Amino acid sequence: MSDDVDVPESHPRYASLVTRHRIEAGVEKGITSRQGLIAQGRGEAYDYLLGETTIDSADAAERAAAAHLLGADDPVVSVNGNAAALVPGELVDLAAATGAALEVNLFNRTEARIERIAAHLRDHGAAAVKGLTADGRIPGLDHERAKVDADGIGDADVVLVPLEDGDRAEALGEMGKTELVVDLNPMSRSAEVAAVPIVDNVVRALPNITAHARELREPDTDLDTVVAEFDPDDARAAAEQQIRRAELDD
């Protein structure tokens, strides 16, 4: 990440500053929205409280997410403006490692922004990016936010959604899809409805899901066991406990 920004890697806030720089560059490129900047700030606060680290329960969630994606018939990785700005190459790597499709799906949908995000992902190696056909609908959401690709999220059995809004996360769940949600707030509705709530920074989570997927692709791996051994309520409780740890240790 050292090409991105003029901050020494030794700086104690290096990762946080690089992340913030990428989000701001995303605004300049027209791929991150104002709401995305505010969401980034919320994430920063939760990540600070979490210790800016992948806690054990998040690593377990990332492993379970990898197993879900590998075992799916039609897995899709949903991409919003923040994820595209922060981890474009990591999204492409994850899709390649798991056979998932990439679909751009925005809270504040505009065709122009979807096209810019798709182009940004292609610049980072994506062969195909869905999201512009928009011939499917998620029941229960208003017009613009309901739009998905019929052969993408519309048909998917497993969807990874980084930083999803609560309404859409609930609606996708009601469609019977298995949702894997990356959200630094373990108390959010998205985290609550997810089969796999991943309480981690998307910058750390994505490469770790990919690493688990590469390992789980080995022959004789029992994906069902990995999936079955993960408990979403335990993972959310562990993350909340970490965020609200009773000992004031700094």
Place this chain on the structure above:
Amino acid sequence: MSDDVDVPESHPRYASLVTRHRIEAGVEKGITSRQGLIAQGRGEAYDYLLGETTIDSADAAERAAAAHLLGADDPVVSVNGNAAALVPGELVDLAAATGAALEVNLFNRTEARIERIAAHLRDHGAAAVKGLTADGRIPGLDHERAKVDADGIGDADVVLVPLEDGDRAEALGEMGKTELVVDLNPMSRSAEVAAVPIVDNVVRALPNITAHARELREPDTDLDTVVAEFDPDDARAAAEQQIRRAELDD
């Protein structure tokens, strides 16, 4: 606040949505920066964990802040882009109630943005707004961030700084000024160096400081006792305890 945005007051997230709308309107008016949007998101997360309420220790801090401002020789309320967008009228009311000057002081300083913020404050009733003379300097900060008005923050004995950055909060403290800092993160450096750390949303804090000031202006009020009875470490600890409360009560 009901004129601001088309959200019913009964909505459970009403205050939070109005606040967010004001910040976004601030971006459109050119008074809130991108960094300000990210800071807004961080504040939202801490406020959510705090319970989106003025806790007792914050009310005590707001009362102590009012006493400090009333007892000062040259009190100044520092205004940044977020404060101007969120609470322009409340800043003017506080200045009037305490005899404090208003001075625009930005992390990313541009003359144009200072002028827009000063105009915004005048639109909300401010008689005079400092910040454009910039003939004083805060020692230890780099050129642009060091600029203050010599007869404003430069000469002030007490400064209220909403949402200040840590470096400048430390530098102001080293100048011997009494700092009253509004910051939703009780673990921030700004909160740590403040004589009065106010761990509260600026939207709730400002009107409450003004209300305390009006009460403390009564004759025979012993401002020194109000100031002496406030303990900044206790207030920060109480706020952190609330944010990280051990019982998972939702």
